[in-house]
Amino acid sequence: MKRKFLTTPYMLWMLIFTIIPLILVFYFSFFESGPDGIKFTTEYIERVFEPIYLKVIFRSFALAVISTIFCLVLGYPMAMILASRELKRRDFLIVLFVVPMWMNFLARTYAWMTLLENNGIINQILMALSLPTISILYTDKAVILGMVYNFLPFMVLPIYSVLSKIDRSIIEAAEDLGANPLRTFFKVIFPLSLPGVLSGIIMVFMPAVTTFVISRLLGGGQYMLIGNLIEQQFLTTGDWGFGSSLSLILMLILLLTMGIMSKTDKDREGGRFF
Amino acid sequence: MKKRVVRSLVIGALLVGLLGIVGCGGSGxxxxxxxxxxxxxxxxxxxxxxxxxxxxxxxxxxxxxxxxxxxxxxxxxxxxxxxxxxxxxxxxxxxxxxxxxxxxxxxxxxxxxxxxxxxxxxxxxxxxxxxxxGTVGIIYNKTMVQEPVDSWDILWDDKYAKQILMLDSQRDSIAVALKKLGYSLNSRSEKELEEAKELLIKQKPLAYVGDEVKDKMIGNEAALAVVWSGDAVYMKRENPDLEYVIPKEGSNIxxxxxxxxxxxxxxxxxxxxxxxxxxxxxxxxxxxxxxxxxxxxxxxxxxxxxxxxxxxxYPAEGDLANSEVFIDLTDVLSIYDRIWTEVKSQ
CATH class of the missing domain: 3.40.190.10 (Periplasmic binding protein-like II)
Structure with a gap:
């Protein structure tokens, strides 16, 4: 009982910055105030399901899924290297990995714009080496690159922290019982690291699906994602009802996805997935 | 129960007080x-x-x-x-x-x-x-565009596909299309706006950009861009190859x-x-x-x-005969918004 009051600031914090905003989003989605008072409407929610907006939502999810896969494929080996026992100067490497994250996210994305330009640094180096130049700025490739670059640490760190806590004796047992390294990996290490993989996927997928800065800067505004659409409703059109509805649907889809994922995780315990 | 309410109030008051102090910054x-x-x-x-x-x-x-x-x-x-x-x-x-x-x-x-x-x-x-x-017009790089630039049409010339920077702004970009079609840039007609939409979808710009257009044009990253006149002055100062024109169909003043x-x-x-x-x-x-x-x-x-x-x-009033000032279109903004979303999600 005595401890309870310590939670008050956090409760207040959540009330002000989570609960009340959520209620507002809900309110703006379903109610509109006209000349004859406030009335209930489903008009905004229905608009979300028009083909043009579904297309935007679909694209957001497609790009986010692709980026998440890239992050996983690149990040898992990276996490294994960081967690391997033979590695010297591990702490130093981890610091190197985290240092870019100390810099502002926007500035880093801007930097990619200068790197990828037609006359940018990468192309100048390629030209100096008389190699063919690349022109991917303002394409979906650049958007994916930006997402993978920005969100990769969120994949590597949770996997690393789970991997480094795996009891060595379990792996040794697998080896003693004659499992080759590949079998050890798929039967023992990977299943044990699943909680890390899962939180990695969530931590990458969530910001990737909602980003509006990366698509705006690296996609040249030509790859409208749901984040951009929501931003446009609030900052340009001033249609708070539709913007809130989009946010609400997005939250629902994300909740559903996460729900399904954590369900599969429970089934997977013990690693019978493989 | 009562006690807890009081506590929350005290903490809340402290928070507000803290914000107040930060907000004032000290000096009187x-x-x-x-x-x-x-x-x-x-x-x-x-x-x-x-x-x-x-x-x-x-x-x-x-x-x-x-x-x-x-x-x-x-x-x-x-x-x-x-x-x-x-x-x-x-x-x-x-x-x-x-x-x-x-x-x-x-x-x-x-x-x-x-x-x-x-x-x-x-x-x-x-x-x-x-x-x-000021006005909205076209800035172009003389080393990349040889022909004279005097019309919005050049932004739809296939020769310059993927070399054009457009403004990442609903009203400004739709205005360019409306003006090219010979309509008012304050159009409320759904038919005219649909035509503008088709035109923008057909266009092949490199990107829709904001303030970074200045760096891009100065760095020779694109041949043509739609910009505001004052930004053009700045860009031209940094890169003398650039030239600014107000298209003959008229523009936004x-x-x-x-x-x-x-x-x-x-x-x-x-x-x-x-x-x-x-x-x-x-x-x-x-x-x-x-x-x-x-x-x-x-x-x-x-x-x-x-x-x-x-x-x-510094166009004289006579130079701007077919240019228009934007009018507030609050009531039809949702049409503009839908068109813009369609253009940008192709």
């Missing part, structure tokens, strides 16, 4: 809250005002008229002076968001050229004092003016600031630094002759 000087476009003032001017009037200026930036409007409409920030454009002033007036300005307190208003008084959005000069004006929003708690000081901004030496500094066209008669004479006599930057 009078404060003036100014809300302006990014990159739209010579910042030394603010320092000068602070020194001369012994006040603190809190200077904040916005990127679009709409962003500014929402912040002022919400009423949580106490801006004393803001600098919106023409159609936004109409909208703010319609919603009763602006204070009247007493021109008796703005003696330097006399320096404003008559051409910039009694404009349609403020016919009796009661609510706004002109700050800058706009006026950015200083207003006092109803959020202001110090109208007197706000008027002093507006007067200060109209003072010859200050207006000159700003016009020289940011490159946009000044509405100030004497300042025009102080600026380089080749700039002021160039119809691209």
């Amino acid at each position: 000087k009078e404060k003036l809250y100014v809300y302006n476009w990014g990159d739209y003032i010579d910042e030394s001017v603010i320092k000068e005002f602070e020194k001369e009037y012994d006040v603190d200026v809190i200077y904040e930036l916005f990127a679009t008229n709409e962003e500014m409007y929402l912040k002022i409409k919400a009423g949580t920030a106490k801006y004393d002076v803001a600098i919106p454009s023409d159609y936004m002033i109409t909208k703010m007036l319609n919603e009763d968001l602006l204070h009247k300005i007493d021109l008796n307190n703005i003696p330097n208003y006399a320096g404003i050229d008559d051409r910039f008084k009694n404009l349609s959005f403020d016919p009796n000069n009661e609510f706004s004092v002109p700050y800058m004006w 706009w006026y950015d003016s200083m207003v006092i929003p109803k959020t202001s708690q110090n109208k007197e000081l706000a008027e002093k600031f507006i007067d200060f901004m109209c003072r010859e030496d200050i207006a000159y500094k700003n016009a020289d630094y940011i490159g946009y066209s000044t509405p100030h008669r004497e300042v025009m004479e102080m600026l380089p002759q080749e700039l002021v006599s160039d119809p691209a930057y």
Whole structure:
């Protein structure tokens, strides 16, 4: 009982910055105030399901899924290297990995714009080496690159922290019982690291699906994602009802996805997935 | 139970108190809250005002008229002076968001050229004092575009596919398409807007960009771009290969003016600031630094002759016969919004 009051600031914090905003989003989605008072409407929610907006939502999810896969494929080996026992100067490497994250996210994305330009640094180096130049700025490739670059640490760190806590004796047992390294990996290490993989996927997928800065800067505004659409409703059109509805649907889809994922995780315990 | 309520209240009060202290920043000087476009003032001017009037200026930036409007409409920030454009002033007036300005307190208003008084959005000069004006046009790189540029048509020329930068702004980009089609850029006709949409979908720009257009054009990253006239002055200064034109079909002419929003708690000081901004030496500094066209008669004479006599930057009224000022289109904005979404999600 005595401890309870310590939670008050956090409760207040959540009330002000989570609960009340959520209620507002809900309110703006379903109610509109006209000349004859406030009335209930489903008009905004229905608009979300028009083909043009579904297309935007679909694209957001497609790009986010692709980026998440890239992050996983690149990040898992990276996490294994960081967690391997033979590695010297591990702490130093981890610091190197985290240092870019100390810099502002926007500035880093801007930097990619200068790197990828037609006359940018990468192309100048390629030209100096008389190699063919690349022109991917303002394409979906650049958007994916930006997402993978920005969100990769969120994949590597949770996997690393789970991997480094795996009891060595379990792996040794697998080896003693004659499992080759590949079998050890798929039967023992990977299943044990699943909680890390899962939180990695969530931590990458969530910001990737909602980003509006990366698509705006690296996609040249030509790859409208749901984040951009929501931003446009609030900052340009001033249609708070539709913007809130989009946010609400997005939250629902994300909740559903996460729900399904954590369900599969429970089934997977013990690693019978493989 | 009761005790807990009291505790929450105490903590809440402490939080509020803390915010209050942070917000005040200590000094007891009078404060003036100014809300302006990014990159739209010579910042030394603010320092000068602070020194001369012994006040603190809190200077904040916005990127679009709409962003500014929402912040002022919400009423949580106490801006004393803001600098919106023409159609936004109409909208703010319609919603009763602006204070009247007493021109008796703005003696330097006399320096404003008559051409910039009694404009349609403020016919009796009661609510706004002109700050800058300009047009929207095409900037192109002479080393990449050989033919003469005088029409919006060139933005649809396949030769320049993927070499064109468009403005990442609903109204401005749709206006370009409407003007190319020969319609008014304040069109409310769904049929005309649909045609504009088809045209924009057909176009193959490199990207829709914001302020970074300046760096891109200076760095030879694109052949053509739709830009605001003052930005063109800046770009040309940095890269002499660039040239700016107002297309012959006409374009958008706009006026950015200083207003006092109803959020202001110090109208007197706000008027002093507006007067200060109209003072010859200050207006000159700003016009020289940011490159946009000044509405100030004497300042025009102080600026380089080749700039002021160039119809691209200082068009005479006759040069702008088929150009239009934006009108507030609040009631059909949802159509513009849908069209823009369709264009950008192809």
